[in-house]
Amino acid sequence: MMGPKTMSRRDWLKLGGVGVAGLSGTSVLALARRGGAAAALEHAGVQEAIHSPTELAQLRMGVFGDHPPADGFDPDAFLFDFDYGDVSRDEAGRTVREYEIVAVDREIEVAPGVWFPAWTYNGRVPGPTLRCTEGDLLRIRFSNAGSHPHTIHFHGTHPPAMDGVFPIVEPGERFTYEFPAKPFGVHPYHCHAIPLKRHIHKGLYGTLIVDPPGGRSPARELVMVMNGFDTNFDGENEVYAVNTAAFYYQTHPIRVGVGEPVRIYLVNLTEFDPINSLHLHAGMFRYYRTGTRPDQYELTDTIMLCQGERGIVELELENPGLHMVHAHQSEFAELGWMSFIDAVPHLAAEDGVPVHRYV
């Protein structure tokens, strides 16, 4: 077994390459061999900086095994996966966006090897990120193919009849929510059938982004939904994450350009714990609560969000390298809500990621 005190760096790198990687595929070397992470670690000088198993653990935290989730969910794609709906115009010339959302029961992999019997919108957790502009008419056709009654409750301003508390949509039934999108900002949506805790923590939630008329300034835009999973149903989360897959962005850092404007739509849908938080290393960001007031922000590196609270984070990273991003509740961080943003010089806009394209 490995004795931290007695091993030379070469020994343990060998071990990392053969022993740990052979067993788990999680050593730095194995990590570095993979496309995206390799460049990140090299240019960040991380590989050179690692001198001990302790430092490996520091970089990699603890989770065993490798991503992405075997259920088909792609956390990389999810970051930028905005659903603009089927767009048309009504007689008045107003933009109409139509969405199909189906509630289905599905097993999802929330940490490597750990499966969770989720309730989902469109087969994944979080559900689709709906994106529109203030004033657009939204028409969301919801059908319940799950085993329990569900609804979709949107945050924002709309007629109470469209609020997703009533009617309850029984399994096999359908309902269409229709309302004009307002106000601009970032809003959560979630099931509001009782018992609430279970319906939400089983995975029925997602993000609704309402852009201001004319849109926001160009930026690399990301969606981050902070969530947790109570895998043994004891009323406490065993797994925390941003976008469901625990520790995923830690081994697959989110790439942005040095100096490039980055905008993160951040939503907290963690159940059980009253608050969750986000902390950025080696940089500061502008935080716009709820995203409703572009003229009011705070410059900080740590924010705290209550259940259902959300906001917009805007930043430009000055220095290249890995910037750690995680919950500042250490417990959440060590149970999965841990990630890196990798600032890369001269990152081409077409490098997998569009700078916000506006439809």
Added chain:
Amino acid sequence: MSDAPRSPGSAPGSEPGRGRSGRRVLLGLAPLLLLGALVAVFVFADPASVLRAGFPPIEELTIERVTLPEPGLMRIHVVNGGPEAVTVAQVMVDDAYWQHEIDGERTIPRLGRATIALNYPWVEGEPHEVVLVSSTGLTFAHEVEVATQTPRPSARFFGIFALLGIYVGLVPVLIGLLWYPFLRDVSRRWLHFFLSLTIGLLVFLGADALNEALETADVVPEAFQGVGLVVLGALGSFLALRALSSARRGRRGPEAEDDATDRLGIAYLIALGIGLHNLGEGLAIGSAYALGEIALGSFLVIGFALHNTTEGLAIVAPVAADRPPIRHLLAMGAIAGLPTIAGTWIGGFSYSPIAATLFLAVGAGAILEVVYEIAAMMRRQQPAGLFAPLNATGLALGMLVMYGTALLVVA
């Protein structure tokens, strides 16, 4: 229970005719054949599937032991005592996922074992919680109450554990034997009082051991049936000692007066019973010490010593009037006391709740057999036996003494 040995041939129907024996064998086997057919039906046709539909798998992992062989290293010893195979997906220590290695497959079969090693910077003297997360998200927890480096089987630790065993087992018993010169000169009436006192001590000890066995049985993985092990161990050792005693007395009939040889035999039997009990006790102490569950301060050692001194009295009381040679006394002291050392070694270096449950139960059964033995001897010497007023007082006093000294042992 009757201790009359059966005379040969007295069992009814024990001499079947030759022609009938074949048929009898067949009759004996018929239910077994039917059972075999039933098993075959269930294995191949699976009629139980209707009962099973839709239920999630029942998973049952038990962390038997967490060892800390060196700073920064933790080993988790796991047993699957449930009805189905379980896949260990993640390991959490103190609410943090942690990288680890498993010797062998991540899926542990029913009744299978695995050892998980991880580099965790555990902190001397502080508690740590280990949680295994299965592939279905179920969790199995174990607490390291006080982290301290697990002793390796080295000469030094064998020595330390031997010393521990000598302190709490051997020395107190030998000291207890020193009551011999005092007991030698008391009248039979008062000797019976002290025998009753001894019974009181032993009843308390037996009940305590049984309780400890049942407590340990609680953490035995379900498939290994902790309570079943207790019944097996306790009843097994009781019956084995009983058989030994019957065989020795067999030729003379149950009501015959004891002679000095008989009483010496009983004393040896008591020593053996107490020795078996001390093996279990040593095991419990050794493992608790090794796992850092008790800090073995001098107070606790004193407590155990006081507690166990009474065991010497129990051994010497039956033979007090007979003036046996000193070598017999030393031999009995060794039989009663030395197993403590063996117990601390076993417990210190390879603790398993299954073995501990069995050992403790065997000890309890042995102690209770010894109680039976002494009571029977007294009844042979004095018709009122244990229930003569003076003797009953002795019995109650014995239990009180044990209760009092046990107060000192509570860690």
